[in-house]
Amino acid sequence: MKKKVNLYFNRWFSVSYLYMNHLRNNPDGVEFKIFGTHPDPMHMSLQGCDYAEVEPVLEGVEYVEYLVDFCRKHQIDVFIPRLKMLDIAKHVHLFDEIGTKVLVCRDTVLLESLVEKDQFYKSLAGKGIMEIPAYEIVNNADDFKAAYERLVAAGHQVCFKPNNSEGGLGFRIIDNERDRLQELFGYVTQLTSFEDAYRTLASVDTFEDLMVMELLPGHEYSIDCLSDESGRLLTAVPRRKESGRLRVLENNAELIEIANRVADTFHIPYNFNIQMKYNGDTPKLLEINPRMSGGLHVTCLSGVNFPYLAVKTALGGEVGPIAPEFGIWASHIEQPMRMLDWSK
CATH class of the missing domain: 3.30.1490 (Dna Ligase; domain 1)
Structure with a gap:
């Protein structure tokens, strides 16, 4: 694996600032130069970047062409998309041609069904993977x-x-x-x-x-999952929502088995997240997100550096056995910081 990697995030959530820190604080000493784009030049997602630009508002293939040009111009090794993932997956060959690895599920039929929740619910019928709500x-x-x-x-x-x-x-x-x-x-x-x-x-x-x-009145869980490039599950950590900001990283065998069944069936690569909620003793699906979740930084308290390991496996690095720490209660507080204005 390269010791210096150019990495790009397009129009991400604010929490990507924390994922950038996890990438930099990796155990292998890999140096990252992190690039980002967003229409808001002072968006939090750009505050962790070494280089950022104001992103134009484009649609369809025009947006994809903008992303490809950005990756070519800045010699991006790894692109971690959020916005327009389906459009990106449909044209992922354009990134292949310039040597940029894209952390995206290439199964466009699956991606499209994950966006339209009823399509995905229908696709689960008869597969015995998990229960869905009425x-x-x-x-x-x-x-x-x-x-x-x-x-x-x-x-x-x-x-x-x-x-x-x-x-x-x-x-x-x-x-x-x-x-x-x-x-x-x-x-x-x-x-x-x-x-x-x-x-x-x-x-x-x-x-x-x-x-x-x-309505599912029981506990809600986000199962943060890490797979290799082929979609083979490497680890899954259920994160239970408690009152207020409290979260618990729970060794829930039932949910971990569901994560294994999802991975064996759909082969979603890199980072993905399964959201479930209980009705009585039965966990039922809310949705699956084929990307890093908004709370993944909490799950990283398990000792698993989810963002870095996804990039490592994409670049052909070996990821050994993973043993998350469970039973962790977690929360967070705000911290003030000075902002960079990337429009200047």
């Missing part, structure tokens, strides 16, 4: 009402979210016993009543697909 896809108010009533009749509390959203965007829980006055004086809430949701949705003829589904 759900229906709707795009008008009458179908929303019917789906809600069927789920309630089946004994479920109901929630809904956009079918192709990322993270918690658009997620709402239907609660018809809300105290609106208390909410007005309290924190912003994800709760809504059926009547409020229905009235809003009925204000238009159709809307983008919503997934109306059973």
Whole structure:
């Protein structure tokens, strides 16, 4: 493996600042020069970069061509994409031609189904990999009402979210016993009543697909996974969400086995994340993200340097047996810092 590596992040989350630190603090003494682009010249993701540029707002192949030109110009060895991963995967041969390794799943059919959650849920049918929640896809108010009533009749509390959203965007829980006055004086809430949701949705003829589904009231887990270039699982660490900012790295054999089944079936390379939530004793799938998760820096407290090991395996380095430390309770605090303005 090279001792000096040019590495590029495009329009990442703020936590990529922490992943850059993990890459630099690697046990092999590999030196990284880290490049980044983002439309916001003072975005936190650029603060950990050695070199950054303001990224133009482009779509489709034009955006991919911009990325390829950036990689060529700066002799990028490894590109870790977040934005437009599907477009990048569809044109990954353009990066191959200039010698840039891209940490992306090349199975574009799988990537597309992971974006549209109902497609992926359907692909799991009959495979025995994991349980999925009861759900229906709707795009008008009458179908929303019917789906809600069927789920309630089946004994479920109901929630809904956009079918192709990322993270918690658009997620709402239907609660018809809300105290609106208390909410007005309290924190912003994800709760809504059926009547409020229905009235809003009925204000238009159709809307983008919503997934109306059973609410899973148990513990939520993010399973951070590391695979080699072929998608063979190297390690998986379940991270349980507790109250507030508390997280627990838990040696949950049931979830680790699910991670193994996901890897054996879909062969997702490098870093990926499985989000699950319990209903009683049964863990059910929320979503799978074919990238580093927003909380991966917490999981790295297990002693596994997930970002660095993904890059190492992409560059042909040997990754030996991995033994995560479990039973760790973790949290985080804010820290002030002076910002760099990359527009200057």
